[in-house]
Amino acid sequence: MQKRALVVGLGIAGMSAAIGLRAAGWAPVIVERAPERRRGGYFIGLLPDGRQAAVDLGISEDLHVRNPPDAGKAWELDRHGRSAPGLGFLHQPGRPAAVVRGDIEAALWQSIAGTGGEPVEVRFATAPAEIDDGADDVEVVLEDIGTGHEYRERFDLVVGADGMRSSVRRMVFGPHEEYMTNWNAMICAFQLDEQVPSYGAQDSVISARAGRAAWVFGLADRAPTALLTYRTADIAEQFTGDRVERLRSVFSGMDDPAVRHVLDGLERAPEFLFDSVHQVKMSRWSKGRTVLVGDAAWCLNLYSGMGATSALRGGDALGRALRENPADLRAALTAWESGLRPSIRSHQRTARIKQQMFVPSGRVAEVLRSFILRLGGAWRRRKLEKDRAAAPVGSGASV
Numbered sequence: 001m002q003k004r005a006l007v008v009g010l011g012i013a014g015m016s017a018a019i020g021l022r023a024a025g026w027a028p029v030i031v032e033r034a035p036e037r038r039r040g041g042y043f044i045g046l047l048p049d050g051r052q053a054a055v056d057l058g059i060s061e062d063l064h065v066r067n068p069p070d071a072g073k074a075w076e077l078d079r080h081g082r083s084a085p086g087l088g089f090l091h092q093p094g095r096p097a098a099v100v101r102g103d104i105e106a107a108l109w110q111s112i113a114g115t116g117g118e119p120v121e122v123r124f125a126t127a128p129a130e131i132d133d134g135a136d137d138v139e140v141v142l143e144d145i146g147t148g149h150e151y152r153e154r155f156d157l158v159v160g161a162d163g164m165r166s167s168v169r170r171m172v173f174g175p176h177e178e179y180m181t182n183w184n185a186m187i188c189a190f191q192l193d194e195q196v197p198s199y200g201a202q203d204s205v206i207s208a209r210a211g212r213a214a215w216v217f218g219l220a221d222r223a224p225t226a227l228l229t230y231r232t233a234d235i236a237e238q239f240t241g242d243r244v245e246r247l248r249s250v251f252s253g254m255d256d257p258a259v260r261h262v263l264d265g266l267e268r269a270p271e272f273l274f275d276s277v278h279q280v281k282m283s284r285w286s287k288g289r290t291v292l293v294g295d296a297a298w299c300l301n302l303y304s305g306m307g308a309t310s311a312l313r314g315g316d317a318l319g320r321a322l323r324e325n326p327a328d329l330r331a332a333l334t335a336w337e338s339g340l341r342p343s344i345r346s347h348q349r350t351a352r353i354k355q356q357m358f359v360p361s362g363r364v365a366e367v368l369r370s371f372i373l374r375l376g377g378a379w380r381r382r383k384l385e386k387d388r389a390a391a392p393v394g395s396g397a398s399v
Contacts, residue, residue, distance in 0.1 A: 002027045003156040006140055008128055008168050010037060012101070013294025013311035014161030015108035018120050019057050020319020021159070022112075025326070029155075030112070031126040033145060033162075037109060041101030042189035042273060043217035043225040048094045049343075050309030053316045054107070062107040062115070066219040067098045068202035073218075075199065076373055077207040081256035085377035088204035089217065089305065096305075098219055100191075104308055131158060131171050133288040157329065158290045159318070161311075164278060166296035172287055180299075183277040185359065186238050187302055188228040188247060190272035192216065192265040195224055196258050206373075207258045210366045212251060213359040214259045226262045227302075229359045235276045243274050277301050279348055286333040293318060298344045303358050304351035314340060 003026045007018045010032035018028040046054070054060040067090065074088030090096050112120035123142075129150055130141035137154045144150075160168025165176055173179070196205050196216055204224070205216040212230035219225070230250050232238055238246065244266055251259055266272060280299035285292045294311040301307070318336050325332035357373075360366040 004029065004154075005157040005159055006031065006128070006138070006153075006155040007159045007161055008166075009161035009163060009294075009296070010034070010105075010122065010124075011161060011163065011294070011311070012104050012108065012308055013296070013315060014159070015105065015112055016053070016057060016312050016315025017159045017161055017293050017318055018315070019059075019108065019111050019117075020315045020317070021157075021322065022117055022120060022319075024319045024322035026157075026322065028120050028159075030120060030122045031128065031142060032122065032124050033127040035125045035146075037124075038105060039102045040191055040271075041105075042191070042227065043089075043219070044099050044101055044104065044308045045089045045092075045096030045305055046099055046104070046312075047096055047306060047309045050306075050312045051097055053309070053312035054104075056316045057108075057111065057312065059107040059111050062110045063097075063099065064103045064106070065097045065099060066103070066221055068218055068220045071095070072202045072204060072220075073200060074204040074206065074377065076370060076377065077205065077256050077258055078370070079209070079256075083205070084374050085381050086206060086373040087376040087380065088206070090204070091376070091380060092305075098217075100219070100222075100225060101308070104312070128158075128167065128171070131168065131290065133158070133172065133290050138289045156289065160290065160292040160296045161294050161315075162296055164280060164295045164299045166292065168290065169280075169292055169296050172290045173282070173292075179280050179282050180278045181281055182235065183279070183301065183355070184233055184235065185229060185231050185277040185355070186235070186275070187277055188243070188266070188272055188274045189302075190226055190266060190269040192224050192226050192262070193268055194265075196261045198257070205258045207254065207256050208358070208360060208366065208369065209254060210360055210363045212254065214251070214254070214262045215358070216258055216262065226265060227358075228262060228266070229277075229302075231359060231361065238276065243272075277303070279351065281348070285337050289329065291318070291333055291336075298348070300344070300347050301351055303355040304347050305354065306347045306351075310340075310344060310347065 007030045021028040071090040075083040076086030125145040129143045132139040202218040204218045215227040285297040293314040321332040321336035
């Protein structure tokens, strides 16, 4: 008899896990609290491991990539609004693939809808209310969010892929406070309707000061996305009052064109992500017949730049472990976690360093960060000019 798995969450981690489960011969069922699938979203740079996972999951052909030529130009703004060449996210080693969150989810959706195999059952406006993990199966009470109707269903495995504040983790492993580390920082990410004036359509623009920063991520075939991030000692206070007014207050005094444009764009944005920054740290990602993946299990956070990559890898690796251990669920989950944990732990550590690049903690860090990125930008510009000069005539090389 075919084994059934309940996957909670229709994000990158959940759909990746469902595709992996299907490839292992399981019958996954995805439940999603929202009434419909999300679209659009903020900028993501997909690193090599994530691109390989997309290939392994069979979605790479459907993944729309938006890299500007030669990774585009990045401009670093000083305190007076003057710009100089810098290094953007896409200029780091590994040649990240530029996408927005919705691009990855659209490619995954194509697969679970049937183009990559049998369609996966998806139930919108549905969430687990209780999880009773037994020796032979898991009994789950599912709730129809619209009507409040509850019903019971049995599965061989429950996969919690429902984000940093996972309801599955809370019900099976314990309160959020036991696992979520506080980084005393906030983020706001959204789609801009147009580029910062006087910059190229595909340029990235960065304005970072001690404790606060604005990033504009240029893309090849759509308007840029924006990120506002800042440090704060009082997280709870940030969720009171009007979000836009709070951000205008936080960024007051940063009177440069990028910050002004991003704040004005926020006023017009139909939706935006506004949230505190955390990491999730757990000694084990599975318990009995329940396993957590993606942000529910490890939440590397936005500063790591590895969230989507790790979510894709996690789902793909889960399916592989189940294929290799078809008769022993515990062995499969142990092998899956053993393979992933070293890299997850490493990325969680380096995220602290990367946070300084996104939003420096103080004036010294601000100056050092600016010096490093401007020096790197100058080096990159010289290298591109050298490569262009060395390229054969007619090769089409460009800066």
